[in-house]
Amino acid sequence: MVSPVLIIAIGLGTAFALGLLGSTRKTLLFGVTLAALAAMATISLIWLVALATGATETAEIHTAGVAPPFAINLRVGIAEAALLATVTLTGLLAALSLRAQLLTLGRGGMAVLLVLVMAISGLVMTRDLFNIFVFIELVAIATAGLVLLSEDTRAVCAGFKFLVVSQIIAILLLVGIIFTYHANGSLNIDDIGATPVAAQGAALAMFLLLIALVIELKPFPANGWALDIYTSAHPGFSAIFSAATGSAALFVVDKVVAPAGAEWLPLLTGIGLLSFVGSNVVALRQDNDRRLLGYSSVGQLGLVLAVIGQRDVLGDAYLYVAGGLVLSHAVAKAGLFWMSAILRGRKLQDWAAIRARAPMVLAFATFIAMLVGLPPFPGFYAKWDLAQALVAAGRLPVLGLILLGVLIEAAYLFRWFGFAIKREAPESGLSANMVDCGITFAAVAGGWALGWIWGAIPGQHNVLATLPVLAVVAFIALEPLPAKLKNVLAIAALLGWFALVYGDYDPMRLIFAVVMIPGGAVILLASFSETGRRIGFYPSAMAMYAGLALLLEANTFFEFFAAWEVMTLGSYFLILRGRMSEPHALSYMLFSLGGAFALLAGFALASGGVQPFALDQLGTVTAELAPWVFVLLAIGFMTKTAAMGLHIWLPGAHAEAETDVSPMVSGILLKAGLFGLFVMLMQLGRQSLWGVDLTVVLAWIGAISAFLGAVLSIFQEDAKRLLAYSSISQMGYALFGVALMNHLGWLLAMMFVINHYVYKSMLFLAVGGVYKRTHTKLMYQMGGLITLMPFTFVSVLVGIIAMSGVPPLSGFGGRWIFYNAIMDADLRLPLILIFMAGPIGFLYLFRLIHTIFLGQLKDPHRQLKEAPFWLVLPQMIFAAFLIAFAVLPGMALQRVDGYIGSIFGDQPLIWQGRAITSEFGYWNPVAIMVVIAVVFVAVFLILIAKNHDAQKVKQFNIVFSAERPYRPETTHFAWNFFAPYRKAMGILETPVVTSFWGGVTDGVNGAAEFTRRFYTGNGQTYAAHVLLFVVAVYLIAMGGVA
Amino acid sequence: MTFEWIQVPYALATLFIILNYGLLMTAVVQKLAARVGGRPGIPVWQNYIDLVKNFALRSKISHGVMYYLGPVFRLSGGIGLIFFVPTIYGSTWAQNFSFAGDLILALYFIFFGTLGMALGAGESGHPHSAIGVSRGLAQVTAAELPMALAVYAIAIQYQTLSITEIVAAQQGGLFNWTLFTNPIAVAAAMFAYVGTTMRSPFDVVIAPQEIPIGPPTEYHSAYLALMQTNRVIFPIAKTIIYMNIFFGGATNWAEFAIKVFLLYMIPAVIGVVHPRFRVEQSIRFFLKWGLPVGVLAILMV
Amino acid sequence: MIRKVVIGLMVALLGVAFWTLTSGYVPDAELNRTAAYYAANAESEVGAPNIVTGIIVTWRGLDTLGEVTVLFLTSAIIALVLSQSKTPKGASGAGLLPSGELLVTGARMLAPLIALFGAYVIMNGHLTPGGGFQGGAILASGVLLSLLAEPSRRFGHTVIARIESFSGTFYVLVGLAGMAYAGGFLDNGILPLGRFGTMLSAGAIPLISILIGLKVGAEFSSILESLHETEDA
């Protein structure tokens, strides 16, 4: 094992020795620089591997041959080694990114870079307070030098501002160090901690020391100086500044706070949280990519600072959590900065240029997922463990603020991603070259590797190692194949997985599994109509299905949550593919994350920090916590089912998605929320909070969703939006059913799971097929398509009959169970809304079929053909199923009924032959079907007997009060179809919820706009901010001590 | 209850009786209304004449499949409704096919014909038919609401959804009728009853004085004949439901004839003396008056 | 004005913090354990009578290496900063009047003396107050004198750069040698401690002092020269 001191020696020695090589042979100089950095990185990695595998112990390195505290000593443990590896690798890659500038400037620049990397490494290793000061100053000076490598002349101003603040930091730090020395008689960190001395002023000295180190972390709002560096410096350097310097500075705070004592932790937490939330809020209004990354960086540093402040409760998980966050941030931020070197434009919209290169999009997605803490990246595991620990310690406000910050960060990061995917790409906005791309992908590889490592640590559940997620990775690799081939593989994968697992599921889970997995495969049939390679579709779709598959497999809270997040991420990418879906995908993502955070908090509350916690132990949660767990989980799940109030993401997201995506996200994805509700209610049962039965609240929400969803649906002009609102309504029914907490209510919800999947998928495919032909989704622009698209018409007709509950199709079964279910329930009032929702549902469905297929055919549509075969095929499968399911509901429901009976301990339905009898009524689907069919055929025969020779006339062969209307094709009645309804009940259409969320968004954005005026650009003002910050924290801290 | 072949002729016989009763009764009611207005009115056999005439018409056109099927849906809806509801309590043969389903089936099957009719008229391409359909649907959804609530109320009251059992519970005296045991539910239901029989003030959809809109103007010949057939049996089918669940049902055909006639007269009488509502006024009316009564009904049970 | 008041207020509040430190300050009556260790072991461990030099060069040698690096960085960066905004060609120093003979001669006479003094201070760093830094600064002051006396004169950048690089590299190598042949990085025990209090004693301290002196002198000279080249902007 080589000594880690060599990292310092090599960096420094090479920096000095470059002068001996002469200043003209610049390529040689650069080569030597790279070799030195590579050697430093290699040493770090050797140590990292050795320490991680337990091959060696934490190394204590003494300088000058004397033991500490009398000489400076260095330490390399696992944390140090990981940071060293990060620092040196970032340095190496940054050198490559900066190659043009370094080659121009010659040895001076290279020497400065080497010294910078050396100094950051030293900062990580050293255990001596004053030595920390020396290294900090080295880093500061080197930073001021490397800032100048930018072609941007504004960098000079930024560098000066930075120096001014460095001076203030140096002053505070030195005063702090010397008085700490005076109080403790030692400069060695471990020594200070080991021998507590209660000298007067020691606390104040420690305060000065800590606050100086904290300012080094660029806390909001005293960070204008740092942001200017991010904005103007060369991105290659910004990567170091953010990833390496930032991580090292955090580690220094961590080192120093250990001896300082736990009483400082709340202060760090406070500063960290303020910084995290504040920076992210300000970033919302940022449109310069690098400055945005800057805000994000200081935010992330704040987050980790807050985590450092929680080290007292994190215990053994501390390194895992803080490390996960730090490394995620370092890799992602460095990668993003390097990527920004490839982009020519500096606006966020200019990132649309990366769309031309799929791997770049993958890279961008990877980095953003890492920053937000989504699986399978370390930040995700860290977030989970952090939440567990915080809740176990009762620090819910801290968790709340952290999650709020993450949500805001996700808002601007995913908005940015949306820009990249959807905005118009600037011409030649990309100056890609092998080296820059290579560096970026090194970061991507690093990110995935970290994800694997974090999952593989014993005691964790490795998301990446599960079969479905591996399949997703495989589909990323398969991207170059043609879409049709990939589609075959995708269907095979889904069916294969189902064949693998279906035997293990109870009937209820099995129903969900059938809907989600083979159900997904049926919808994928429609994807055969796509040509080309369809880049991005399959990994996203498979990620969603992987999430769903894992959701059903989940045994522990963590597995459930991880699956949930995988599903969310995949579906977000899927939804974003739609033509106009940018804002909707964003709101989908934000609501989903918000909901996921509610789940996270709920799970954490329930487990009390015990990991892993089995899902079926949820019921063991203590009585006073149970209602809160219930509330949090229910909010999380209802976000997914788009219950009223949390629904505004759904219409846009479902309506603007691609033709075959809409049925996936509507027919399948919504069921995940229902599944969650089932799992929750099965374990928790009824809960009351302040005397209110929470299931009653759920029932009310369900009823309101069912009603308002239907009302809003009838006013839509866009066919897919109509269906989307209808989903809100349908999920409301299901939610109501679940919330009834009786056997039949649950059976009702299960029936909705099946039915809604079938008819909503079918209708979305049908409308999608129409859209493919007419290129419009606005119903009043269509009409009379029945003869041109007969199959599509049939599927819509069947869908509508089924959905509105009219006998004889399967929707009626749902209604029948519903009535029997409510006979048992004491809930009366919400029923009124449900009763109203039923007929209103009939209205919008009629409108759908009428305005598209009946009425006047529009001139531009005269030559239309039936929808593509691959779109029609699944519809026909669905239609056949609906009819079969209507006649034989028992084939799916009987076993579920038995299973639910085993939960509630009753058996209200008696399945006798083909008839079903309940305590109150009876239902014989076969008889209904036969009677209706016979009557229908009989009447039909009478009519044929009389009118078989009816003259077929053109559609415009109509008269109106004995006159033929002039240009009848212009008189199709479709716009504002239910005008009387709008007149009578239009008030329900007032977008109250949308206004509410809009107000929230505007408020946050307004706060961001207001706050960022704070950054005047004046270096002196920034210095004053720093001083003000110090004084403010001083007053608060001393107040806290006193 | 299971199926036996004998039930088929039984059901057909019931249908036949109801059809003739309907043809005559609607004419009588119309005549009464005319007399109130000081006009002589139609002869009581006028409906037969119309039916025969329409069946005999030779000029017939078709706008397409759905147009063709519209009346079929419509009449199937009417006949089906009769078949799914027991007509005479206690009668062995007037039970029809009520074993197929209970009250809920009847309630939802009402929409079957409406849907088919609307679709058929829609395909005719006449813009005004769509206006008529949209008005009719808009109104009926609001009007049916009190009925749904009332049904729920009495289903809870009798703890059953089976029509036969509901009727059975009302036997043994006038005061066992739902009308007296649960007057609020009945009041609510009557809002729906009046609202859906297409009589003034809720008849803007088919009123002859309006612009001629809606399905009846689109059809002719045998199509119209089928629809006319339905026009006479459908209100009766619906009235049978009301009679069964609110007014003690009927134990024999005479009782049946009287009860149906009296019930049918309620909207007729109201219609004669009330001016017409526009659709949004109707909707507001039902929400403002019918709905609260319905709510009261389910709260009082 | 408001700005000044606000800043004044903040500075005053900081002053309160400092006042707390001052008023609560009690000078140590005894050396603390670290200082006591140094006092007790200066002879046996580093062999340098000047304990401060012993601390600087050996016990806290890493700080000193960093300190040298600070100067190295500064000089490199100043060269970078200034090279990017060179004054127009021909303007540099050309417009100045030639210095008087008296000045030039005096300066040339003094320069070797200054260099000698610098060398003395460096060499006696471990014995008396002084050392590499102080000596290096004195050396650089000789360069400064020359620059002031003869503004138009140019020093050889290359020579200074070579000295700078050589001394720095050698310093690191000496440090590594400490790791290989003695107790650890920058251990001065690679050379015999010699007789306490003599010139050639204290192990590698004189050697390191020389390297530091050369390095510091070269860096300062380089900085001065870079700044000098801009004087006429």
Place this chain on the structure above:
Amino acid sequence: MAQIALATGFVLILAGLYGALTNRDILRMIVAFTIADTGVNVVLVAVGYMPGRTAPILDAAVPVAVASQRIIDPVPQALVLTAIVIGLGITALMLAYAYRLFRLRHSLDISNFTELKW
């Protein structure tokens, strides 16, 4: 005695900070920071001072055996040396920056360099 030195150092620091934050001229700011640096150095040395003792150099007057009773704390002296050099380095760097800024804009008023903001 020690407190006077400390107080002097602190006053210098505060004066320097006040000057650096209120003078808009970049050169004056740099000078002000130099004053503050000096103040820090005074504080450093003052902390190591012990009344009635001598410099930490072992010679005939201060034999090793009694050194710990005779000398002042050598550590702050070593630290201040480093601090001085680092302060000097940063000051030089700031001056170079000032020069560069002046070349850019022909102004030394810091409020003129605010393109980067928000």
